[in-house]
Amino acid sequence: MFESLRFPVIAAPMAGGPSTPELVAAVTGAGGFGFLGAGMLSPGVLAEKIAKTRELTSEPFGVNLFVPGKPSAADLSGHQERMAAEASRYEVEPGAPAWDDDAYPAKVDVVVEQRVPVVSFTFGLPRPEDVRRLHEIGSKVIVTVTKPEEALEAEKAGADALAVQGFEAGGHRGIFQDDPDSPSGGEIYGVLAALRLIKAVTELPLIAAGGLVHGADVAAVLAAGAVAAQLGTAFLRADEAGTQPTQVKALAVADRKTDITRAFSGRPARGLVNRVMSELSAQAPSAYPELNNLSKPIRAAAAKADDPEAMSLWAGQTYSVATDGPAAEIVARLRDEARAAVERAAKLLG
DSSP states (O other): OOTTOSSOEEEOOOTTTTOOHHHHHHHHHTTSEEEEEOTTOOHHHHHHHHHHHHHHOSSOOEEEEEOOOOOOOSOOHHHHHHHHHHHHHTTOOOOOOOOOOTTHHHHHHHHHHTTOSEEEEESSOOOHHHHHHHHHTTOEEEEEESSHHHHHHHHHHTOSEEEEEOTTOSEEOOOSSOOTTSTTSSOOOOHHHHHHHHHTTOOSOEEEESSOOSHHHHHHHHHTTOSEEEESGGGTTBTTOOOOHHHHHHHHHOOOOEEEEOTTTSSOEEEEOOHHHHHHGGGOOSOTTHHHHHHHHHHHHHHHTTOGGGSOOBOOTTGGGOOOBOHHHHHHHHHHHHHHHHHHHHHHTO
16 A cells, blocks of 8 residues: 555644645655545535645545544533633634534545545544445555554454554544543553554554654654554644644744643543643543534634634644654655664664
């Protein structure tokens, strides 16, 4: 699937704006592979982004879809009250904490109709008919997993490869089931530990993800058995990324810790610690996408006000090491660093 890449680095799908056709095209043009994040996009906008990407590159690329879960049974009233107080700061009304399926069936139709070469799924397993339809048109199917049990389920469902996500990753954890009694949604593994454990139970190709921002990180996961490294945080400050300017500034200043929270979306996700995370994380229920819809107007208003304290500033643990600049230059730097790391390791191994 990724054997033809000049450099086995993948620009991760980053829903909510950072993933753009320009970023995908720049990374593929530099010898890597790029994903469009389709989460929270309408089917029409997704189709437009696929078309734009094809205008910019003739190389293969991928699209990532969020698999919808079930409506939450949690009591949301307390979080609604707390978010209403946040909304009043920005003189907006909170959104309705309603469940939706993110137009998942219609977006599956789009990627099938557009014959997208690689389609990945996050938050669970694609439906059997989705896998069948994609395989019939020659598309490869990737499922995001965080532990061996999920890997076995994905293999049984017909996945062609697995994106193995460590807890270091920025953004939402790709767990299938969110355990409301666990701040992280369930058991956590670092990316190297997850690779080792999952490689022991499946022979599917593994793509490593989670806090990879340096070429030495790429070399490490390739040495651990991955066929490619998937990087998101490393490209958040790329010129071609659609990251909110306020978030870009916070990433560049690099004076905040990261932590995992449900406060913004109702699903465990890693981001830069701000006021909302500090004050609301402990009481936030497991309720995605209900809380995501509730907080959306507040996050948008905070971004418009250039106030990072009520934005979901998703980023991996090692964000402070990431750089800015054109995506092609970031890929070139990663390649040089990876080669240097391999040479150093070879010397140490004699």
